[in-house]
Amino acid sequence: MSSLDALRARLATVYDLNKAASVLEWDQETYMPDGATEARAHQLTTLRSLSHEHFTDDETGALLERAEVATQGLEAQDPARALVRVAQRDYDRATKLPARLVAEFATATARAKHAWQAARADDDYAQFAPHLERVIALSVEKSDALGATVPEARYDILLDEYEPGMTAAEVAREFAELREGLVPLVEAIADAPHVDDAFLHAPFDEATQWAFGLEVAQAFGYDLAHGRQDRSAHPFSTTLAIDDVRITTRIDPDYFPSGFFGTLHETGHALYERGVSPSLARSPLASGTSLGMHESQSRLWENQVGRSRPFWQHWYPKLQDRFPAQLRAVPVDAYYRAINRVGPSFIRVEADEVTYNLHVMLRFEIERALIDGSLSVADVPAAWNAAMKDYLGVTPPTDREGCLQDIHWSIGLVGYFPTYTLGTLMSAQLFEAAQRDLGDLAAAFAEGTYLPLREWLRDQIHQHGRVYTATELLRHVCGTGLDAAPWLKYARAKYALIYDLAL
């Protein structure tokens, strides 16, 4: 067996162990009886430990060295060369952290998560602060262990875990441009006449909602021979194999958009994973290339497609047929405006397409300042509320509705938040490029046709898995790296029409 084949076999074992864990997690979130929680935790720990041991074994390192030599003559984008590069990257990240730090991080985040839950329940930031202090200190240690030679590099290294190759400076630059365009847009919308969406807050039969969402997902190209839709407390998409990518949905019986757009969002994630080339199966290349690029796919199908006017030209009459009592009297334009209603709010996960990015931006700024030491943990609530006032014009009445609302920091996710808005920006860059290549897609959407878009995305993005970074893909496909301009252009045009703004 060649060194490359031996490496592939080893990585396939690791992949299978990870995916077995994903099956157990999917089951845990969907069908597992409550009484099995502790036993399942043991099983998952066993699978994850074996996967980690197998992957970080010296034998993997030796195979990587030999495979690196064997593939030196190949071009960078050759899948074999990419396999060695990406596996080496993962191996370095997995082996560079001392066991002591990994253990301390696990303990600290377990405690911090617990403290965060209590602090949020009691609306008492002081309970959480010492734990956040510890998570930030350990995150700094982690970035140093992973190779940050100067303090300025620390946040980059944390971000790199979720968005390989992206730098904080690049993110900050595009976010600044975004903020400059967004704040006035949000202000203009706030001054415009209110959009009525009261009719969406009404009972909508759950089974009908369920079937309608799944019908649209299938029209997008989500294939039930390789996927399924189940119920869970929090919607998610999970890859159990590139031939088995499942989504879950949570239906709100009294508000239609919640479940429906959740389904489209998860479908976008799932189509990405389903589009990976079968030649990459059971390897570390067989997944989306970054969280930002992943989020670009979910946002694109949810927003650029699912919240567009042409989309509803096709689907609204069908939706009215399903919910005549609720929607018969509502014209499509009123419906379209209602599902695109914009307004400042305190809670990120409930925010609309426009203000969402301001929520993300302030988290990025705060966590970056925590890592570089320019902001102390004690000052987080004040910084949070000031940014909310600046960006959205509102001040959270409590920390529970402010800096205590997200679980991320408590479980050690630092460098993760910006990927949500990176996804938003990339989605518009890609959608613009798609229309450059395919022509205006409005007519296709108005007919319920998505095949050209999906095939284009598969061709340009999905099939490559992790062979290219997100930035490399953007450069190939759009001609530039990360760029806030296309999304701003999209948002201005869309919301100028909805709110009758003179921008």
Added chain:
Amino acid sequence: MSSLDALRARLATVYDLNKAASVLEWDQETYMPDGATEARAHQLTTLRSLSHEHFTDDETGALLERAEVATQGLEAQDPARALVRVAQRDYDRATKLPARLVAEFATATARAKHAWQAARADDDYAQFAPHLERVIALSVEKSDALGATVPEARYDILLDEYEPGMTAAEVAREFAELREGLVPLVEAIADAPHVDDAFLHAPFDEATQWAFGLEVAQAFGYDLAHGRQDRSAHPFSTTLAIDDVRITTRIDPDYFPSGFFGTLHETGHALYERGVSPSLARSPLASGTSLGMHESQSRLWENQVGRSRPFWQHWYPKLQDRFPAQLRAVPVDAYYRAINRVGPSFIRVEADEVTYNLHVMLRFEIERALIDGSLSVADVPAAWNAAMKDYLGVTPPTDREGCLQDIHWSIGLVGYFPTYTLGTLMSAQLFEAAQRDLGDLAAAFAEGTYLPLREWLRDQIHQHGRVYTATELLRHVCGTGLDAAPWLKYARAKYALIYDLAL
């Protein structure tokens, strides 16, 4: 860490890997999309290989040796001593087979299964015969590798895999007694007036069947905090942890008893596994002690309870309420006779409670003769048909309805068939002992009360897991080893009443 703790940790890892595989198999049979078949096969192979490697590693052998010394002072039934004994037994079976033989067996059975499917479809035994020849030859090799020093010991060793400690001679002795009692009973029933069950062959709403079966399962004590019922092509029970034991059911929309008694049967298996003491969790002791004992639990709840007259005194009015059109005009006694209708048939899995055992018996006799060489593969169809004529008075018109009907031999299961009837015999032994201890259970059943029986079974059988063999349990609980007399007594009494026989 003591050697015993180290052994426990190692066995817990193996257990978790096996149970993770069980989760993947459960998913495969219930919810997995069709297109995931190949990927799932890879994942299962990876989990099973890792489990096997981990278990058969020399380190396990070394730990077993040290733990054996450390537990020598303990009594045989001490769980620590039992753990070492049972794990050593499993280790020996797993390590004694040369890798070459394991591989040949895997290849031969994969081919034999394929050939069996084709042979059955074509009703052409000749296609299957050479493959059966090979499976028998490899089974003989296997028994020799596992320590058969004389040919007479071979079948014992194959049987021992499924029914530890039981011998072919013991089985043959009780089966002979059973046959002597059964054949005249079946003949007497055949001469008695026909029982009408036409009203059971009618449309029964699937969801109502489903809910009714689950209601009875819960009344038996099956707890949905630690289990669930799902649909699958073939009903089964599976243990994903002792806190998570699931059943599946297949509903026949046009015949009520099929799904219902299937549910009770699987519930019996599940109650056994759920009853294992939590102190044995994540160890090789945490499961039923043998296939026969397992089948005794499923048969007991399905037949001694679920097909009894007192059981239906409680449930029949409820069933009539659910299915008034089908059952309103049918008195409970007519219903009771119908669900206990006896008649010779060709297909084992469709056989009634009485004739089922004759089907099993002839398979035991044939496979035992194949292993000891007194029957050639070529003569199997003739031997089969002769036994069918002798025992049941009927001759299968085709081999498809005869010796080609079961998958077992094709996949290498030799020594497995008798456990079905061992379960039947044990169920009656245990039920008799339960009534000795608890008094007549008819009154409790007539009130829909099962707690005393279930607690008794848990106390006497379930909690011990694999600490005792089936024979040891029978001796403790019933005072004798395997004994056909209690079941014969039960069957004669029950069917004399149903068929108005003078026995």
